[in-house]
Amino acid sequence: MGSPRCGKFITLEGVDGAGKSTHLDYIADRIRARGVELVVTREPGGTPLGEKLRALLLNDSMQPDTELMLMYAARAEHVAALIRPALARGAWVLSDRFSDASHAYQCGGRGIDAGRLQALEDWTLAGFKPDLTLLFDVSAEVAESRRSLARTADRFEQEQAAFFTRVRDAYLQRARSEPGRIRVVDASRSIEAIRGELDRLLEGL
Numbered sequence: 706m707g708s709p710r711c712g713k714f715i716t717l718e719g720v721d722g723a724g725k726s727t728h729l730d731y732i733a734d735r736i737r738a739r740g741v742e743l744v745v746t747r748e749p750g751g752t753p754l755g756e757k758l759r760a761l762l763l764n765d766s767m768q769p770d771t772e773l774m775l776m777y778a779a780r781a782e783h784v785a786a787l788i789r790p791a792l793a794r795g796a797w798v799l800s801d802r803f804s805d806a807s808h809a810y811q812c813g814g815r816g817i818d819a820g821r822l823q824a825l826e827d828w829t830l831a832g833f834k835p836d837l838t839l840l841f842d843v844s845a846e847v848a849e850s851r852r853s854l855a856r857t858a859d860r861f862e863q864e865q866a867a868f869f870t871r872v873r874d875a876y877l878q879r880a881r882s883e884p885g886r887i888r889v890v891d892a893s894r895s896i897e898a899i900r901g902e903l904d905r906l907l908e909g910l
Contacts, residue, residue, distance in 0.1 A: 712742075712792040713910050714834075716803040718876060719841035720869050721861060722849060724892045724899075725801060728841070731900055733799055735907055744791045747801040748779065752786045755779040763860055769815040773822060776807050781829040789833075804830060805838055805879050805887065810861065813875025814868050837910060839903070840880055841892040845870045 715732070717725040729745070736743050749759040758779040762772060780803070791798050804826060811817045845866050880887040888906050890899060 710789075710792045711795040713797045713836045714788065714792060714800070715797065715910075716800045716805065716835040716838045717841065718802060718805050718809070718838055718887075719892065720809075720843070720845070720872050720876070722847070722869075723841040723843050725841050727896065728899065728903060729799070729801055732839075732903060732907065735904065736797055736799065742794075742796040744787065744796050744798045745800075746783070746787060746798065748783060748803055748806065749776055750779065751783040751788075751800070752779075754782050766860070769811065769817055772815070773807065773811045773817055773825065776811065777825050777829050780804065780807075784830065784833060800835075803835060803838070805840075805876065808879055809872045809875040813878075814864070814872045816871075835886065837906065838883075838887040839906065840876055840887050840889045842873070842877065842889050843892045845873060847893055 715736075717729060717732070719725050733743055733745050748755070749762050750756045758775050761767075762775055762779075767775075788798050788800070807822060807826075808819070812819050812822055849866055849869070877889070880889050890902055890906075892899060
């Protein structure tokens with residue numbers, strides 16, 4: 706099962722355009738203000754190998770099964786080389802995406818069988834999960850309008866609206882199945898309102 710966990714593991718999730726990146730630095734600052742050592746990371750990525758796999762995943766065309774296995778290869782390395790060691794020494798870890806993203810994007814978006822993904826997750830993660838997941842939720846239409854104003858779109862961001870609707874539905878289903886861990890944040894509101902809710906949720910940890 707790896708090293709014992711002393712720190713806290715927080716993840717940010719949501720469809721592309723939901724606003725995770727807008728609030729990541731704010732959350733990091735709030736945690737560090739409490740005198741906590743914080744490691745900020747992302748998926749896919751987070752390690753030298755993970756970043757190489759990220760470049761492939763975001764830019765190269767591939768089959769859905771290949772995409773899924775590369776995601777979990779990067780994740781297995783991420784957990785073993787960065788996340789677990791940080792938690793074991795008492796640091797907190799804040800990650801832009803983690804395994805819920807695969808359930809949403811590869812199962813919900815791509816249509817991969819959930820049982821196949823779960824078998825891969827059981828093997829690579831052995832039940833390892835975040836302490837808190839903040840799911841930034843907006844409609845597919847709002848997310849699309851935000852994506853159109855962002856940087857050059859990667860392979861995922863170029864998907865059609867129906868894909869992101871399936872992704873969002875899968876995220877919300879995950880939240881309903883694990884309401885204690887996954888907290889849905891209405892990201893269509895003002896930044897001030899969202900950050901007020903984030904403060905309350907973080908205070909719970």
